[in-house]
Amino acid sequence: MKVFRLCMAATALASLLVGGVASADPADKLEHIRPMLVAPPNVMQHEQATTAKPKVVEFTMTIEEKQVVIDAENGTTMQAMTFNGSMPGPTMVVHEGDYVQLTLINPDTNALEHNIDFHAATGALGGAGLTKVKPGEQVVLRFKADRTGAFIYHCAPEGMVPWHVVSGMSGTLMVLPREGLTDGHGKKLHYDKAYTIGEFDLYIPKDENGNYKSYDTALESYGDTVEAMRKLVPTHVVFNGKVGALTGEGAMTAKVGESVLFIHGSANRDTRPHLIGGHGDYVWETGKFINEPERNLETWFVRGGSAGVALYTFKQPGVYAYVNHNLIEAFELGAAGHVKVEGKWNDDLMKQVKAPAPIKK
Numbered sequence: 498m499k500v501f502r503l504c505m506a507a508t509a510l511a512s513l514l515v516g517g518v519a520s521a522d523p524a525d526k527l528e529h530i531r532p533m534l535v536a537p538p539n540v541m542q543h544e545q546a547t548t549a550k551p552k553v554v555e556f557t558m559t560i561e562e563k564q565v566v567i568d569a570e571n572g573t574t575m576q577a578m579t580f581n582g583s584m585p586g587p588t589m590v591v592h593e594g595d596y597v598q599l600t601l602i603n604p605d606t607n608a609l610e611h612n613i614d615f616h617a618a619t620g621a622l623g624g625a626g627l628t629k630v631k632p633g634e635q636v637v638l639r640f641k642a643d644r645t646g647a648f649i650y651h652c653a654p655e656g657m658v659p660w661h662v663v664s665g666m667s668g669t670l671m672v673l674p675r676e677g678l679t680d681g682h683g684k685k686l687h688y689d690k691a692y693t694i695g696e697f698d699l700y701i702p703k704d705e706n707g708n709y710k711s712y713d714t715a716l717e718s719y720g721d722t723v724e725a726m727r728k729l730v731p732t733h734v735v736f737n738g739k740v741g742a743l744t745g746e747g748a749m750t751a752k753v754g755e756s757v758l759f760i761h762g763s764a765n766r767d768t769r770p771h772l773i774g775g776h777g778d779y780v781w782e783t784g785k786f787i788n789e790p791e792r793n794l795e796t797w798f799v800r801g802g803s804a805g806v807a808l809y810t811f812k813q814p815g816v817y818a819y820v821n822h823n824l825i826e827a828f829e830l831g832a833a834g835h836v837k838v839e840g841k842w843n844d845d846l847m848k849q850v851k852a853p854a855p856i857k858k
């Protein structure tokens with residue numbers, strides 16, 4: 498009944514909007530482009546500083562409900578809901594003043610209604626009120642990206658918001674200043690590559706013997722999952738959909754001298770990113786580029802419901818761990834990944850003066 502009411506409201510709101518602004522729309526005169534979204538942890542190709550005029554940037558995302566293995570070691574599964582089949586959904590990048598125009602597709606192979614709430618957008622519950630799609634439907638939303646920063650987007654169907662979010666339906670939109678990133682004192686900051694990390698607190702129900710339960714459909718998992726959610730104790734905390742997603746073959750990579758932008762989204766729960774053996778050279782932990790970045794951070798803090806951004810130039814080779822520095826959440830529950838860095842070791846920054854050896858008597 499609740500669901501039905503919001504649908505009615507959204508339809509009324511949508512027709513009002515179309516009726517009111519049909520021909521006098523400034524966005525209609527702008528150039529439209531259709532960049533390609535890529536799967537996380539990679540980020541779509543984009544310019545940093547740009548001299549281009551504002552554009553309408555068109556994206557398409559398809560919702561996919563599916564069972565995923567969230568811990569390969571013991572085969573634990575979750576009935577996930579995703580944007581484009583990945584956790585997190587792909588990171589979209591635009592510039593301040595651009596319009597984001599999203600086509601959201603909910604194929605009839607899905608069972609549930611979905612929508613999308615962009616934290617970067619203004620009005621109609623972030624767009625959620627205008628994007629409710631049943632299986633077999635699609636919808637197109639446009640909004641002006643008039644604030645810079647990294648912002649969460651997530652599904653938010655009335656009555657079921659937290660379930661859809663903790664089941665995987667979130668991602669990040671990054672709105673870059675047209676002049677690119679700066680240190681807040683006129684110094685331009687450039688990155689050579691960007692990675693996007695979505696942290697997910699998962700609540701997998703257990704049976705009476707303490708084993709994780711598996712379900713055939715998302716709806717079947719609903720009651721038990723909500724019960725687990727209400728305890729506020731996640732059973733797993735993972736980066737990009739599963740334990741170890743960003744390790745081994747999935748590890749992030751860099752070279753000494755390269756500057757990497759780490760975009761860290763967490764739609765539901767606080768986290769505290771840390772790069773073991775490195776730092777945050779410039780960090781917007783609240784993720785909004787109009788604010789001056791903090792420097793030299795050991796650990797930063799990403800509020801549940803936001804995305805933070807850190808820039809780091811690697812100075813030493815080796816395998817780094819990028820973790821949530823509640824180390825129980827990192828190493829017991831899964832919130833850890835790797836960055837493999839190639840290059841030449843710098844003895845001035847660190848040197849093993851004497852290798853481990855028996856204590857001298």
Ligand SMILES: [Cu+2]
Pocket residue numbers: 578610611612652653654661666
């Ligand atoms: Cu949803």
